[in-house]
Amino acid sequence: MDITTLKQYLSLGDTTDRDTLLQSLADSAVGAISNELGYSIASHTVTQQSCGYSQIAFTDLPATSLVVKYREDLTDITGTGDVTLTAWLDYYPQPHHIELKSYRSLEPRIILSYNAGWTTLPEPIEQAIRLYVAYALRLTAQLQPGEIPDTRLPRECQQLIEPYKPLHLP
Secondary structure (H helix, E strand, C coil): CCHHHHHHHCCCCCCCCCHHHHHHHHHHHHHHHHHHHCCCCECEEEEEEEECCCEEECCCCCEEEEEEEECCCCCCCCCCCCEECCECCCEEECCCEEEECCCCCCCCEEEEEEEECECCCCHHHHHHHHHHHHHHHHHHHHCCCCCCCCCCCCHHHHHHHHHHCCCCCC
């Protein structure tokens, strides 16, 4: 989250005396929203290994820039003998997993590498971060010494991020 945009939203002007606090609150907001959604919203790289399954779920979403490799021996950490698999020829990419089309051995040894999270956050999530920071600023201004702040995600933030929550079926 850009501190300049956050300061404009909060009508704080060009002062820099609260920049560290604002960055800390923005980072807390990202963490709180990630916890609420059940996945990290910040962009990061994921590498995961799987052995013996024809369907492999992504451990973190949303997933982009997928690279699927086959490795004969998963204990070989150098990966010099890795074979890059091709989508639709060797595996079927799905929104939450891949399905291997054919096996190279009885126990496929697959390494997935992909980017998870967003490089640019969707506007509702950015708005939820701004609301969380505004809420936290008001709350910290009212705290008495020794009082513990309420760190729950405000209802307005929960409503904004609701469409990004994974679907859970009974």
